[in-house]
Each structure stands twice: as structure tokens, then as C-alpha cells.
Amino acid sequence: MRACGTRNIASLARICYRYSFGLLWPVFLFVLFHVLPYIILFVKNTRLRTSFLRSFIKKIITSIVLIAFLGTTLLSDVAYGKSQLGIAPKSQMEVEGGLEIDRLFIPDELGTIKERFNSGTDGLVVHIQDAHCNYSAQKAIARLISHFRENYEIDRIGLEGGAGEYDLSPFTCIENTRTRTKVADYFLKNGKINGGEYFAVNNPDKVTLFGIEDRDLYLKNLKVYRDSLQYKDDLNTNLSKINRSLDILKRHIYTKELKIFDALYNSYKKDKLTLDEYVISLNKIARELHIRTYRYKNFHLLVNTLILEKEIDFKEAEKERDKLLDILKDKLSQFELIEIAKNTLEYKLNKITSAGYYRFLLKKAEEVYIDLKSYPNLSSYLSYLTDYESLDKEKLFGEIEGLENGIKRAYCKTKDEKTLVKLSKDIMILKNLFDIRLSSADYKYYKKNRRDFKIDNFTAFTGDVILKGDLIDELSCRMDDFYKIAHKRDRAFTKNLEKNNSQIIITGGFHTENLLGLLRKNNISYISVLPNFDYKEEKNPYFRLLSGGKTKLENFIATNLFTLALSSFLLENPLVDLRKDLCPRIASAILSIMWAENKEEAIGNIEGAITSLERRLQRKENTEIKKALNLLRSIKEDIEEGKLKKEGGVFVVSLPSKDGVGLTFSVDGQGEPTGATIGGKPIMATTVKSTSTHLQPGRIGFISKLLRIPYKPLIERFSLLSPEFIEGIFFIGIPYFGILTNLCILGIFVGLHIFNIPKGERTNIKTLTNTLLAPILIAAGTYLAVTGIGALG
Known part of the structure; x- marks a missing residue:
């Protein structure tokens, strides 16, 4: 009787478990995928006085991701690997014994x-x-x-x-x-x-x-450069004079072919031609002159890449990839599909290169005897990626220069033409020597041909009269010391x-x-x-800073606060320290002009600080406060004149040193105002704006209307992986991985792209909703149907 009762209780427990699991699990999924992301977004984008809630939710997400990932993906992979191979497969990026x-x-x-x-x-x-x-x-x-x-x-x-x-x-x-x-x-x-x-x-x-x-070596290097600056104007005048004379001589000495090539070269140097256009033109000229470009390995590779680029239909290549994945899904084992999923994930997260990923896919296709001739664009795309990634871009430009010289030699028929070509190159290297822009290759050339760089060699050909020619020769020797x-x-x-x-x-x-x-x-x-960066910028402050030059504001600070050299001011013992004669309390502050919500508010806060400081100065004479007042007045004047205006307004702040001493005031319409202090003591009150406002109409769409959360949208755009990431994971994952792995992947998605917003594809919240909810609804609906039928059956 007791045994029967026990069996009934156990049976009832199993039924309750099955039905509760079938009902509660979809509810859990709904809460996780529909409610939690908005809680996260709310926490991420509202000003909280405490970080407890943000920390708590982050721990929940992290725990979900770790448990799901370790409990399903990794452990199932290891178990499957052991059952099939007798050993656990190593991760693609696993390295034993330190960094490989x-x-x-x-x-x-x-x-x-x-x-x-x-x-x-x-x-x-x-x-x-x-x-x-x-x-x-x-x-x-x-x-x-x-x-x-x-x-x-x-x-x-x-x-x-x-x-x-x-x-x-x-x-x-x-x-x-x-x-x-x-x-x-x-x-x-x-x-x-x-x-x-x-x-x-x-x-x-x-x-x-x-x-x-x-x-000592750094200061010596810096001194050589700064000492040469007093002659900079004379140098530029004389070198420009020689360069103009060489250009005039080109009109009379160069052949028609040399003139055309020189015009092509100058167009490229002046950014009127892209690198691709210039390379194609160079290749065409080299073929006409029967110059063997295959000797220039990287140049030859780039030409082939550019030709392939015109032949490939990239949209068709993408369709062929999707078609290949469809076929692989039916032909590969579960373990191999997991391997594809891992590689796809690593590719989307930039863990492996594009060429590495597509090479892996095509290799898998060959292993199951898929005819790659049916995928011509995809195969060409792999060749294109392989060629491009194997380019040594640094050596490429050396090879381009070598080919340029080869073309010039082929065009030169007379001694004067050859001399003029060489002098044109040498004057450019001499200018770069003084501008400290020499590459290692150019410096080697300069050392090897040092005698050719004497001014007399140029003037003997051009007939120019150069004043202080001896000085230029002497300065070139000094600049040689700079590179040594x-x-x-x-x-x-x-x-x-x-x-x-x-x-x-x-x-x-x-x-x-x-x-x-x-x-x-x-x-x-x-x-x-x-x-990988954008080389050309409108302004680069390097030479101004290296030479010790300052903006108007910096000149003011130099006399009232301190001056920064190119040597880092964050060093405990700066290599170049010009603060020794300044008041130590003021010298500990670093002034910066930054963004704020509006100019008027910035000026208002500065005026409040000035008024407060003037009152304190009336009570007691203080040199430090006088300097701070002068500084604030100068900044206010510059802001009123619009000299310090940046995109989005003006933000004024100073940075105290580690002892907390220094002038500090903050005017940030989006951040938390800190008020103004000197030595950590408040000198004015700052009105704190409300940090709770309703969502702006149309900014978040239906979410704001549905939840009516008091919310200030500090971040208007969010970074997400492309929809192809979700699509690819679900495409491979749903039939094989089970719900916990899908939960893991979506957990990773939420964790990575809500908390750790990377620099990548930028999108708005509407796209976030569409990208996140569509696959989740499909997955949750599918699982609800399956578990519901299973529970009822």
C-alpha cells in the first residue's frame, strides 16, 4: 500500500514536472527575451544614483550566458568528441604553454x-x-x-x-x-x-x-630638431626656389612621355587619383614598356586583386554561400555542423579572417564531394580575399616606387633627363629630412648618397643663386644626427x-x-x-607640439598655468617639465575645453565661478585665486567669441591632480554637474537638471507607449551584430543544438551588445527591436508548440 502510494506520488510529481516545465519554460523564455532586454536598456540609458541594479542585472546575464554555454555547448562538444574520436577536440584558438x-x-x-x-x-x-x-x-x-x-x-x-x-x-x-x-x-x-x-x-x-x-637621448633628439627651427623659413624658401627651377626645366628637357608620367605621378601625390587608379595606370605603362611587373610581387598581387574585383558578382557570391550552407546542413554530421557554427560565430565576432572563414567552408564542401565549379563567384571571392590578405602593404609602396624609377629610366634618353629625374627625387628627400618625415628606406638612400645632397649639386644644374647655401649643408648634417x-x-x-x-x-x-x-x-x-586608420586628417598638431608652438589659449595658460610638451605630462617625472616656476597648487590643474549642451549655460557657470572667486579675493589676497580668475575670464571671452565652440556646444572642465588640488568646474547638460571647486572646496552652487523625462515621441516607438517608463535617452544609437548573425545561428542551431544553446547564444547577444557596446555596425532602437524580437518570437513559438504537444501527449 505504502509502495503504491509512493508510486502514485512519484507519478504525480512526474506529471506536474512535465506540465509545469511545458508551461513555465515558455513563460521564462518570454520574460528573458521580451522583458529583460528593456530592463537592461532602461538601466543602461537612465541616470541611476546607485550602480546596484545595473551590477545585479549584469551578473544575472553573465550567469545565464556562462551556465548555458558551459552546460550545453562546451560539455556537449566534449562528450560528442570523446564518443566519436576518443579525445576532446581542441578549440581553434587554444594555445598551450603561453602565447603561440x-x-x-x-x-x-x-x-x-x-x-x-x-x-x-x-x-x-x-x-x-x-x-x-x-x-x-x-x-x-x-x-x-x-x-x-x-x-x-x-x-x-x-x-x-x-x-x-x-x-x-x-x-x-x-x-x-x-x-x-x-x-x-x-x-x-x-x-x-x-x-x-x-x-x-x-x-x-x-x-x-x-x-x-x-x-638624455630623448632630450638630445628633441633639441636637435628645435634648434633647426630657427632656420626653417630660410630652408623652405631656398628649397622651394630650387623645386620651382626644376619644374621649369622639366618643360624644356622632359620628353612627351616623361611629362605625361610626371603629371600622373603628381596627380597621385596630390590625391587627385586613388591608389587603385594609379596602380592600374602604372601597370598599363609598364606593359607598354615591356617591364616585367611579376618581379614586384605585391604590386603584381594588387593588380590581380583589382582585376578580380571587377569580375566578381558579390551579390551572387553571397547567394552561393547561402546555397552552400543549405547543402552542407544536410550532408555534414552534428559535430561538423557545430564546428561550422563555431567558425561562423568567430567570423562574425572577428576572431578569424574572411579568407580563413571561406577557406574553411570550401574545404568542408570538398570533403563531402560538392562540386565547387557550381560556385564560381564564391571561389573567385576566396581567391580575391586570399590575394588581398597576402599583400604586404608596407613593401607594396616600396615596389611602387621601384616601378616608378624603372619607368623613368625607360623613358630617359639623355643625360640631362636622367640628372633632372634624380635631382627631383633628391630635393624631395632633402625636404623630408628637415621635416623629419624620412622613411627608413629614404634614410638609407640619403646616407649612401650623402654627397649628392650638397646644395651646389642642385644649383650647378638649375643656375639658381642660393643664399646661405653653406648653412643648408650644415643643417643637413645636424639633421643626420637627429636620425642617428x-x-x-x-x-x-x-x-x-x-x-x-x-x-x-x-x-x-x-x-x-x-x-x-x-x-x-x-x-x-x-x-x-x-x-588600420585614416591617414589623412585636416589637422595634425604633431609638429606644432614638437616645436613647442601653442594656440592662443595655450599661450595664455603657459604664462598663467603651465605648458605641455609632446613628452607625456602623465609621467611622474616628465621628460619636459615647464611647471617648476609656477604655484604648485595651480600647476596641479590641467585645463581642457570640451563639449556641453549649450554655450549660454557654460558662460553662466563660469560667471558664477568668477563672482564667487572675486568675493573670496576681497576677503583675503590670494595669488592662486588671481590666476584662476584670469584663466576663467580668458576662457569666457573665447567662448563668447565662438573660438572654443565644438560640435554639440562647449564643455569646460579642469582636471585636478591626485592630491585633489586645482580648479574644477563642469558644465555638462547630459552628465552630472559637479559644481566649481578650488582645492576641493565648493565655490558655487550648480542647479542639477532633472534626470527623469519621458521618452521623446518616435524615438523608441511602441515600447515607450506600452511601458511609459520615465526615461532620458542619453544614447540614441546602439551597436549590434548584423541580422545575418542571428539568422546564421538559428539556421544551423535550431535543428541540432537544443533550446539551452539557443538561450546561450541569445544571452551572449544581449550581454555583448547591451553592456559592452562595441565599435561596429551602428543602428537605432527600432532596428534593435526588429533584429532581436523576430528570431526570438520564432524560437519561442516553435518551442512552445513542441513542448505543449509533448506535455499533452
């Missing part, structure tokens, strides 16, 4: 690995080539640092222009992260900090910065590295060849990375 240099990878949009060297010893140097003060390059470097920090746990960053340890407290003391990012971005745009410092400021405690310079010292600094860089430890070092491109040679000589493993 040959398998280090960076996404295409971040940059290119130019060179690898494996010494077989512990430790690795990731060398990133820098374009000093180029805003786009610095942002790219910050993204590269993030990639190596997150994927390979490299957290030591060695910086050119610094010696010793860094103090980031002038930035990190700004608790409001949005304000700190704005301030850091301003300094980055103006060349006052670099990409490494920018990443460290916005990610405190994630990386350690250290300087790789030898102080730069090579000595390379040796200092290697000495300041930590042995047997992985680290990133960031140096200018000129150092690359010599520095990498020293690393090989010292048996240090390395990879050299060229960031």
Missing part, C-alpha cells in the same frame, strides 16, 4: 600583422607602429590594445616619449566615466595624449603604462623591456626596421602590427 606567436590574430578592421619572429623563448613583444598625433591612428591603437588585453591578457604598455612610471590620476579622479571619456578624447584630438594613454585613462587598473625612453640619435633610442627601447614577459610597445614607424632588428639580435619574440 604563429596563431596570434587581429581582425582586419583593427590592423595587419606585418612581421612575426619566434625566438622560442618566453615572453612576447607586440610592436605597434604609431602615426604621432593622428587622431584616427590613436583610436585604432587603443582598440588594438583592447584586443590584446581581452584576448591574450597582455597588460603592460611601453610608450615612446616617456621614461619611468605614469600617473593617470589627473584623469582617473574624474569619477563620471562619460565626462572622463570626453576630456580624454579632447586631449587625444589635440595630441596631448596618445592611444596608449587614452586606453589606460578609460580603463584604469586594466593596464600598466611605462616609458621606454632614455631621458633616433637609432640610439631604439637600443634604449630594447633595454627598458621586461625580459620573459609579454608586453606592447608603441613607436613611430621610422623606428620599426631598426628596432625589430635589435629584437631579433637580442632573441626576443615579437609581432609587428600596422594599425
Whole structure:
């Protein structure tokens, strides 16, 4: 009787479990996929006084992702691998015994690995080539640092222009992260900090910065350049005079073919021709002259790539890929489909290259005897990607220059034509020598042919009378010393590295060849990375900063506060420190002009600070307050005249040092106003705006009307993976993976793209809703039907 009762209870429990699971699981899915994302969005985009709720939800998402992923994807893969192969398959990116240099990878949009060297010893140097003060390059470097920090746990960053340890407290003391990012971005745009410092400021405690310079060598290098600037005008006048004379002689000496080619070359240099157009024109001329371009490997590859690009129908290639995936779904085993899903996910998350992904797909197709002739555009696309990725873009430009010289030699018939071609090249190199723009290859050419660069060699041909010609020759010798010292600094860089430890070092491109040679000589493993960035910018403050030049505002600060040199001011012991004669309390503040909601509010707050300071000054004489008043009045004047206006308005803030001393006032219509202080003491009251407003009409669509959440839309756009990501995962996942893996993938989606918004495809909230809800509704509906039928059956 008791046994029968026990069996009845067990049976009842099983029935309850089946029905409750069949009913509660869809409810759970609905809450997770429909309600939780909006809670996340609400938390992400409203000003909360406490981070408890944000932290709590983030932990929930993280737990869901980890449990689902570890409990289904990884463990099922291991079990399946053991049952089929007897061993657990290794992850594609798994590396045993530390970093495996040959398998280090960076996404295409971040940059290119130019060179690898494996010494077989512990430790690795990731060398990133820098374009000093180029805003786009610095942002790219910050993204590269993030990639190596997150994927390979490299957290030591060695910086050119610094010696010793860094103090980031002038930035990190700004608790409001949005304000700190704005301030850091301003300094980055103006060349006052670099990409490494920018990443460290916005990610405190994630990386350690250290300087790789030898102080004396750096200062000596800087002195040589600054000493030459007093003659800069005379140099430019004389070099321009010679250049004009050479251009006039070209009209009379060059043949028709040489004139046409010279015009083509100048059009490219002046950006009137794209690289693609110039390369195609060069190739056409080389063929007419019977010059064998296959000797220029990378040039030849680029030409083939450009020809392939015109032949491929990219839309058809995409259709062929989808068709191939359909066929593979039916022909491959579950384990192989899981492998495809992993590779698809890694490709979408930029873990593997485009060529690597498509090469993997076509290899799988060949393994199951699919005829690839049926996919001509997809096969051509793979060839196109393979050729493009195998291009050595650095060597490419050397080869282009070599081909240019070959064409000029073929066109030159007389001695005068050959001399004129050589002098035209030499005058350009001489100008770059003084402008410190020489590449390593040009510097080698200059050293090898130093006698040819004497001014007399140019004037003897042009007939020009050059005043102070001897001075130009003397200055060219001094600038030669500049490059020699730069090579000595390379040796200092290697000495300041930590042995047997992985680290990133960031140096200018000129150092690359010599520095990498020293690393090989010292048996240090390395990879050299060229960031992917927009080279041409309207303004680059590098030469102004290097020469010590200042804007009007900076000139004012120089006499009232302090001056910043190109050497990082974040060093504990700056290489160039001009603050010694200033009041230590004021000298600890760093002034910056940034964005705010409107100009009037900025001026109002500054006027309030001025009034408060004047009252304090009446009570007690104070030199520090006088300097602060002068500074504020100057800033107010510049804002009123529109000189400091930026996109979105003006934001004024100062950064105190780690001891908290210094002038600080914040006017940010979107952030939390901090008020104005001196030495941490308030000097004026700031009206705090309401942080709770209704959603603006049409901004979020039906969600606002449905939920009526008091909400301030601080972020209008969100970054998401493309819809193809969701489509691909569901296409492969639903028939094979089970609901928990789908839950995992959607959890990853929510976790990555709500909390850790990456730099990628930008879209609005409407697209977010469409992209997120459509596949979720399909999955939830399908599962509801299946579990409901199963429960009733």
C-alpha cells in the first residue's frame, strides 16, 4: 500500500514536472527575451544614483550566458568528441604553454600583422607602429590594445616619449566615466595624449603604462630638431626656389612621355587619383614598356586583386554561400555542423579572417564531394580575399616606387633627363629630412648618397643663386644626427623591456626596421602590427607640439598655468617639465575645453565661478585665486567669441591632480554637474537638471507607449551584430543544438551588445527591436508548440 502510494506520488510529481516545465519554460523564455532586454536598456540609458541594479542585472546575464554555454555547448562538444574520436577536440584558438606567436590574430578592421619572429623563448613583444598625433591612428591603437588585453591578457604598455612610471590620476579622479571619456578624447584630438594613454585613462587598473625612453637621448633628439627651427623659413624658401627651377626645366628637357608620367605621378601625390587608379595606370605603362611587373610581387598581387574585383558578382557570391550552407546542413554530421557554427560565430565576432572563414567552408564542401565549379563567384571571392590578405602593404609602396624609377629610366634618353629625374627625387628627400618625415628606406638612400645632397649639386644644374647655401649643408648634417640619435633610442627601447614577459610597445614607424632588428639580435619574440586608420586628417598638431608652438589659449595658460610638451605630462617625472616656476597648487590643474549642451549655460557657470572667486579675493589676497580668475575670464571671452565652440556646444572642465588640488568646474547638460571647486572646496552652487523625462515621441516607438517608463535617452544609437548573425545561428542551431544553446547564444547577444557596446555596425532602437524580437518570437513559438504537444501527449 505504502509502495503504491509512493508510486502514485512519484507519478504525480512526474506529471506536474512535465506540465509545469511545458508551461513555465515558455513563460521564462518570454520574460528573458521580451522583458529583460528593456530592463537592461532602461538601466543602461537612465541616470541611476546607485550602480546596484545595473551590477545585479549584469551578473544575472553573465550567469545565464556562462551556465548555458558551459552546460550545453562546451560539455556537449566534449562528450560528442570523446564518443566519436576518443579525445576532446581542441578549440581553434587554444594555445598551450603561453602565447603561440604563429596563431596570434587581429581582425582586419583593427590592423595587419606585418612581421612575426619566434625566438622560442618566453615572453612576447607586440610592436605597434604609431602615426604621432593622428587622431584616427590613436583610436585604432587603443582598440588594438583592447584586443590584446581581452584576448591574450597582455597588460603592460611601453610608450615612446616617456621614461619611468605614469600617473593617470589627473584623469582617473574624474569619477563620471562619460565626462572622463570626453576630456580624454579632447586631449587625444589635440595630441596631448596618445592611444596608449587614452586606453589606460578609460580603463584604469586594466593596464600598466611605462616609458621606454632614455631621458638624455630623448632630450638630445628633441633639441636637435628645435634648434633647426630657427632656420626653417630660410630652408623652405631656398628649397622651394630650387623645386620651382626644376619644374621649369622639366618643360624644356622632359620628353612627351616623361611629362605625361610626371603629371600622373603628381596627380597621385596630390590625391587627385586613388591608389587603385594609379596602380592600374602604372601597370598599363609598364606593359607598354615591356617591364616585367611579376618581379614586384605585391604590386603584381594588387593588380590581380583589382582585376578580380571587377569580375566578381558579390551579390551572387553571397547567394552561393547561402546555397552552400543549405547543402552542407544536410550532408555534414552534428559535430561538423557545430564546428561550422563555431567558425561562423568567430567570423562574425572577428576572431578569424574572411579568407580563413571561406577557406574553411570550401574545404568542408570538398570533403563531402560538392562540386565547387557550381560556385564560381564564391571561389573567385576566396581567391580575391586570399590575394588581398597576402599583400604586404608596407613593401607594396616600396615596389611602387621601384616601378616608378624603372619607368623613368625607360623613358630617359639623355643625360640631362636622367640628372633632372634624380635631382627631383633628391630635393624631395632633402625636404623630408628637415621635416623629419624620412622613411627608413629614404634614410638609407640619403646616407649612401650623402654627397649628392650638397646644395651646389642642385644649383650647378638649375643656375639658381642660393643664399646661405653653406648653412643648408650644415643643417643637413645636424639633421643626420637627429636620425642617428633616433637609432640610439631604439637600443634604449630594447633595454627598458621586461625580459620573459609579454608586453606592447608603441613607436613611430621610422623606428620599426631598426628596432625589430635589435629584437631579433637580442632573441626576443615579437609581432609587428600596422594599425588600420585614416591617414589623412585636416589637422595634425604633431609638429606644432614638437616645436613647442601653442594656440592662443595655450599661450595664455603657459604664462598663467603651465605648458605641455609632446613628452607625456602623465609621467611622474616628465621628460619636459615647464611647471617648476609656477604655484604648485595651480600647476596641479590641467585645463581642457570640451563639449556641453549649450554655450549660454557654460558662460553662466563660469560667471558664477568668477563672482564667487572675486568675493573670496576681497576677503583675503590670494595669488592662486588671481590666476584662476584670469584663466576663467580668458576662457569666457573665447567662448563668447565662438573660438572654443565644438560640435554639440562647449564643455569646460579642469582636471585636478591626485592630491585633489586645482580648479574644477563642469558644465555638462547630459552628465552630472559637479559644481566649481578650488582645492576641493565648493565655490558655487550648480542647479542639477532633472534626470527623469519621458521618452521623446518616435524615438523608441511602441515600447515607450506600452511601458511609459520615465526615461532620458542619453544614447540614441546602439551597436549590434548584423541580422545575418542571428539568422546564421538559428539556421544551423535550431535543428541540432537544443533550446539551452539557443538561450546561450541569445544571452551572449544581449550581454555583448547591451553592456559592452562595441565599435561596429551602428543602428537605432527600432532596428534593435526588429533584429532581436523576430528570431526570438520564432524560437519561442516553435518551442512552445513542441513542448505543449509533448506535455499533452
